[in-house]
Amino acid sequence: SENQHRKLLIFSSAEEVKQLKSQPTDEEMLYIYSHFKQATVGDINTERPGFLDFKGKAKWDAWNALKGMAKEEAMKAYIAKVEELKGKYGI
Template identity: 55%
Template sequence: MKPTTLEEAVSLTQRFTTRPSNEELLRLYGLYKQATEGDNEGERPGGFDFKAAAKYNAWLTLKGKSKEEATQAYLDLVEELAGKYL
């Protein structure tokens, strides 16, 4: 199934029968945040909050990518993952 909107793609990820890898989840997170909010302008999480730091970095790597480009990349990634996890 090929999602055509962010909403369809998010809905599709919620139907995965197996959890994607942490790397795949971070890619999804970063692309979603870039598609919906644009560049990451927040402060980097400090201390030992490794999960928040990983999410921050996943989003930060997409700096400069347009919302449209990030949306298309998110849709493509969800389609790819659906073939593995549905």
């Protein structure tokens, strides 16, 4: 099905991120995290983390910024970014 195909594509790209020769920047990681969540879950469905959880808040804010983006659009942006990172960092 279309949904299964999307999941397969996105999870294979997620595996490739783990194999990059260098760690992407925090900004790049937030981009792929937020687009992965938007592509697989859709609009954010959790409360914003507490005051001292800086990393959690950054991730929440990045995902929240994509509210309303279609899953398909988020998936395409995610996969394009993974391809860009593979070119930049090697695999």
